[in-house]
Amino acid sequence: MRTLLFGALFMALTAGCTHHDPFPDRASEESVSAALIKLAPARLHADLDGLSSGDRQALAKLVQAAEIIDELFLLQVDPENPRIRRDLQRAGLSTHLELFTVMFGRWNRLAENEPFLDHKPKPPGAGFYPEDMTRAEFERALKEQPEDAAALKSEFTVVRREHGKLKAIPYHQAYPVAEAAALLSEAARLTEDPSLGKYLELRAQALLNDDYFESDLAWMDLSGDLEVVIGPYEVYEDGLNNYKAAYEAFICRVDPKESRRLAAVAEHLADLEAGLPIPEAYKNFSRGMSSPIKVADELFAAGDTKAGIQTTAFNLPNDERVRKAKGSKKVMLKNVARAKYDLCWIPIVNAVLAPEALKLVSFDAYFHHVLMHEVSHGLGPGIIVKDGRETTVGKELKELYSTIEECKADVLGMTTLKQMIDAGVFSDEPEGSLYASYLGGMFRSIRFGIDEAHGAGVAIQLNFLLEKGVFFEEGDRLNVERRNFWPAMNELANKLLVIQAEGDYESAAALIDRYGRMTPLMQRYIERLKDVPIDIRPIFTIKEQLGLE
Numbered sequence: 001m002r003t004l005l006f007g008a009l010f011m012a013l014t015a016g017c018t019h020h021d022p023f024p025d026r027a028s029e030e031s032v033s034a035a036l037i038k039l040a041p042a043r044l045h046a047d048l049d050g051l052s053s054g055d056r057q058a059l060a061k062l063v064q065a066a067e068i069i070d071e072l073f074l075l076q077v078d079p080e081n082p083r084i085r086r087d088l089q090r091a092g093l094s095t096h097l098e099l100f101t102v103m104f105g106r107w108n109r110l111a112e113n114e115p116f117l118d119h120k121p122k123p124p125g126a127g128f129y130p131e132d133m134t135r136a137e138f139e140r141a142l143k144e145q146p147e148d149a150a151a152l153k154s155e156f157t158v159v160r161r162e163h164g165k166l167k168a169i170p171y172h173q174a175y176p177v178a179e180a181a182a183l184l185s186e187a188a189r190l191t192e193d194p195s196l197g198k199y200l201e202l203r204a205q206a207l208l209n210d211d212y213f214e215s216d217l218a219w220m221d222l223s224g225d226l227e228v229v230i231g232p233y234e235v236y237e238d239g240l241n242n243y244k245a246a247y248e249a250f251i252c253r254v255d256p257k258e259s260r261r262l263a264a265v266a267e268h269l270a271d272l273e274a275g276l277p278i279p280e281a282y283k284n285f286s287r288g289m290s291s292p293i294k295v296a297d298e299l300f301a302a303g304d305t306k307a308g309i310q311t312t313a314f315n316l317p318n319d320e321r322v323r324k325a326k327g328s329k330k331v332m333l334k335n336v337a338r339a340k341y342d343l344c345w346i347p348i349v350n351a352v353l354a355p356e357a358l359k360l361v362s363f364d365a366y367f368h369h370v371l372m373h374e375v376s377h378g379l380g381p382g383i384i385v386k387d388g389r390e391t392t393v394g395k396e397l398k399e400l401y402s403t404i405e406e407c408k409a410d411v412l413g414m415t416t417l418k419q420m421i422d423a424g425v426f427s428d429e430p431e432g433s434l435y436a437s438y439l440g441g442m443f444r445s446i447r448f449g450i451d452e453a454h455g456a457g458v459a460i461q462l463n464f465l466l467e468k469g470v471f472f473e474e475g476d477r478l479n480v481e482r483r484n485f486w487p488a489m490n491e492l493a494n495k496l497l498v499i500q501a502e503g504d505y506e507s508a509a510a511l512i513d514r515y516g517r518m519t520p521l522m523q524r525y526i527e528r529l530k531d532v533p534i535d536i537r538p539i540f541t542i543k544e545q546l547g548l549e
């Protein structure tokens with residue numbers, strides 16, 4: 001409290017000295033601090049031992065390139081951002097500057113984009129379109145300028161208005177990309193990993209012409225110690241149309257031990273499918289792993305992915321042509337998961353679990369369940385036959401599909417993890433920690449409600465397992481009855497898989513209606529989690545580690 005008061009006093013004094021306050025309507029110091037406290041600072045560090053000297057030198061260039069990506073994304077969010085940052089620095093508004101840096105702009109991404117420097121709402125199309133452009137004007141331009149329609153809708157152009165007419169400008173002309181491209185070329189020459197060298201060289205060219213296809217293909221072939229993604233990918237920042245891709249970067253070190261384990265899991269896919277608790281006819285041996293999975297530690301992240309909530313996994317590329325040719329790749333970020341576990345997850349289980357269960361929770365059990373959740377998306381029915389016609393589970397379950405699919409992946413994530421422990425792939429995992437960690441993890445998913453697929457899927461599991469006496473209240477905490485655990489999990493897995501195999505929309509709706517609900521019990525526990533940080537604010541140590549700082 002004291003530091004806050006001093007901060008306010010200091011600000012009052014400096015504000016009095018300057019001639020004009022650049023942000024007279026800004027949110028109070030207290031409310032900005034309160035927003036920051038929800039994101040616990042976390043030092044993200046990874047072991048660089050064993051990295052070749054060429055890769056280390058390349059890494060230094062890649063971190064510099066990623067820092068430019070931060071600047072490019074800042075411009076994509078709001079072309080005024082560089083000016084705003086300068087004004088914040090000059091005015092000495094360090095707390096507001098910190099929130100601005102975390103949010104990449106003046107809107108709080110964790111509070112429905114509430115503005116905290118002035119009262120200006122965020123334009124739905126961020127900085128990708130003229131600020132005052134309406135959807136109607138955009139649609140009209142598509143019709144009236146058919147020759148420009150493809151360019152206006154392209155994921156790699158910004159839209160500007162010139163002489164009253166909308167015009168598409170390619171990213172490589174709209175944004176200062178040359179230096180980032182030059183750094184990628186330098187890194188390509190320095191690395192001793194030919195697969196990385198090829199990707200970086202192609203990606204450097206792509207930044208300069210916005211044709212990412214060849215470099216996306218090369219990314220699928222990365223096989224060395226570094227896992228690097230850099231470029232425009234996700235389209236969520238364009239809330240108007242979801243057309244425009246936002247710049248981002250992930251620079252990661254591959255975790256060889258976990259990656260080997262996943263390779264071992266991949267060899268057991270047929271056993272996992274065979275072990276599903278459903279009739280033989282419903283098993284599906286033709287799917288293969290939906291996408292290769294790598295485990296890595298994040299050394300640096302930049303741009304879109306760093307704004308607001310930190311991701312623990314990404315699945316790229318998004319280009320359907322690449323997915324058709326080579327599939328997609330999932331990268332799980334172990335050190336990010338670990339930081340979230342320590343700072344956001346442990347406080348949750350402390351408030352929810354009975355002492356006996358609490359003793360047993362472990363990061364490995366939590367992380368391995370997440371891994372097997374991802375693997376499990378590739379198990380069970382996919383293409384099915386209903387009423388004599390070939391269809392897919394997704395088409396039949398429609399808007400209920402993602403809830404059922406996420407719930408399935410959670411449940412099979414546990415049953416297949418057990419199967420892999422028994423097969424010796426995760427032999428170092430004590431089984432007791434599975435139950436406790438699984439129960440604790442549920443509250444992380446439902447603490448903000450059950451409106452989206454993950455949360456609703458978790459509510460189904462929690463309520464089903466409470467009904468079966470697997471979880472029960474002991475005093476004001478929850479505990480696990482181990483003896484009931486696997487029979488109940490197999491019963492739930494069977495229900496979900498049969499719904500999928502039969503494309504049974506009615507049963508899916510009935511299951512969600514009965515179990516996918518917020519209950520007074522859940523509400524009571526969630527109440528206790530109000531002060532737990534909702535996510536982390538990464539502090540990357542890589543520049544210290546490389547002697548760049």
Ligand code: ZN
Pocket residue numbers: 373374377406409
């Ligand atoms: Zn999932």
